[in-house]
Amino acid sequence: MPYNIAMVSDFFFPQSGGIESHIYQLSSKLIDRGHKVIIITHAYKGRTGVRYLTNGLKIYHVPFFVIYRETTFPTVFSFFPIFRNIVIREQIDIVHGHASLSSFCGEAILHARTMGLRTVFTDHSLFGFADAASILTNKLLKFTLSDVDHAICVSHTCKENTVLRASLDPLMVSVIPNAVVAENFCPLSHSSRAPDQIPISPADPRPSPTPIGPDDTITIVVISRLFYNKGTDLLIAAIPRILSSNPNTRFIIAGSGPKAIDLEQMLERNVLQDKVEMLGSVRHEEVRDVMVRGHIYLHPSLTEAFGTVIVEAASCGLYVVCTRVGGIPEVLPQHMTTFAKPEEDDLVVATSKAIAALRSNKVRTDRFHDQVKMMYSWRDVAERTERVYQGIIGDISPSEFYGYYPGQGWDASGDRVRSFALIDRLKRYYGCGVWAGKLFCLCVVIDFLIFVFLEMWFPRGNIDIARSWPKKRPAEKSSTRPIRSSRS
Structure with missing residues (x-):
């Protein structure tokens, strides 16, 4: 009825x-x-x-x-x-x-x-x-x-x-x-293939992606409202340490909020403007275009009931690094994520582990989109x-x-x-x-x-x-x- x-x-x-x-x-x-x-x-x-x-x-x-x-x-x-x-x-x-x-x-x-x-x-x-x-x-x-x-x-x-x-x-x-509408969050590899070439099951054979070399740049994407509860202070403290321990790494940060000025001041103090690109507020239909520019999605939230954005990131083929808070551990399977405590030291360690996993080709991010498509509708x-x-x-x-x-x-x-x-x-x-x-x-x-x-x-x-x-x-x-x- x-x-x-x-x-x-x-x-x-x-x-x-x-x-x-x-x-x-x-x-x-x-x-x-x-x-x-x-x-x-x-x-x-x-x-x-x-x-x-x-x-x-x-x-x-x-x-x-x-x-x-x-x-x-x-x-x-x-x-x-x-x-x-x-x-x-x-x-x-x-x-x-x-x-x-x-x-x-x-x-x-x-x-x-x-x-x-x-x-x-x-x-x-x-x-x-x-x-x-x-x-x-x-x-x-x-x-x-x-x-x-x-x-x-x-x-x-x-x-x-x-x-x-x-x-x-x-x-x-x-x-x-x-x-999520998985069709709106396709990785670049899917965009270039015809619909009949997209595998029906994540178990279908597919050539392994080209591994990331030790000198290749890894891009970390952050898309979030810049508020305290979204872990912006944690992000501000962790970015210089992540970039220092992983030289061939850069950040793309999208979002706006009262903590944006603190983030900009941190970049000026550490002279990281060439390593961190700030896009400001982006519309929802532009989120996918930002995500496909990266390899890792970093989500440092201090409290979260679900975290739809990490599902969107996984659907785009990004490896997710997130804090183990709220309902986040229920969202994605373990092979798609690296969890960290909502602490500066642990977040830096977890991000470095994710970077190392991508460089060693231990994570098949090319399978993520098809798996997310089956999990969420x-x-x-x-x-x-x-x-x-x-x-x-x-x-x-x-x-x-x-x-x-x-x-x-x-x-x-x-x-x-x-x-x-x-x-x-x-x-x-x-x-x-x-x-x-x-x-x-x-x-x-x-x-x-x-x-x-x-x-x-x-x-x-x-x-x-x-x-x-x-x-x-x-x-x-x-x-x-x-x-x-x-x-x-």
Whole structure:
């Protein structure tokens, strides 16, 4: 059965990143599977109102005040009127929020439950438990997820983190990883071959690549936002030592952020401008062109729930050096990666080992693309997400969705099928803390009163229903060029 789905997050194109790419690719594949999908995000510079992307994907750019890193100012209630208007116009069945730090996401889940809609939340990040910022974030996440129907995490480490932070039932959290469009991240060796020459299986025989000689230059690529949590300080400390111990080595660094000035100062102090090329911010469609210029991809992140960029790098035929943090060890098999502790000394040693492995031809990077193509697929991600929708809507039984273990003595439905009754919702929020629980209940009551007011003074009959994007038959699709971008 097709569903009308609203993806809600502060993070979407034209800003580039893993969350933005995940939302776009997942939405596109769900549309291919017959569902209607819209995206609700805030207005970006030069992008306001309603936009259409390829395949009829509609984006609502809502004008809201942005405070930090493309996150809107949290107002709790002011988003409700326009959100209700969009949901009624598009006849939405399911609201799917993305990212813990997205104000739009948290508010949309609250308003959707007040309107009697099913909700799903996808967590893309890891957070701690000790510092003040993490404590506040975790309490807000607890507020957001106390009444959500189901949660999705991109790795098992991310699931464990989210379950602990939000005190969730583990059976209400599914693990669905990110993926890549492998065809968009082909190594140069694939670009020069005809499609019928590309091997079907990584076990197919293929001539060994030309080994890298001791005097050949090895290029190390880094593509990342230049923030503290992405390990930029670690990268700044390690680059001079890596270049000193491996003379025939150079770096290409793409990305922008507040740590860019520290990186430039390090290059000036050590006079490494001829060894390190800084490209600044690059668009997502340009990432492959940057990656294929290198041999090794270096990912020094301090925290990461999944790390889509390392899958893209492996697909481009790069050997990956990354820190053993978060969900990164779950992403790629060991023969594609060299792991390091998030420490300067260990990162330098791991990078030097990777360089030595490439020079001795011990690593067959020419096989990586075909292996990644078999491991990760957005179609598989969409199918698994669709099953979550079926579970919360009730198209599959609770025992089939959550699992049933004979003799365990628990009801498969239990409290996992969330009731929309206000008293039941207040019970769930009241357990969030001595003071926080009462504050959360007050927010829910106010939200309900606002909803009643809107229903009375702005009835649904006065809201025009938007026409769905016309679907073409497969024969018509093959002869029609896709629409790139338009306004309405």
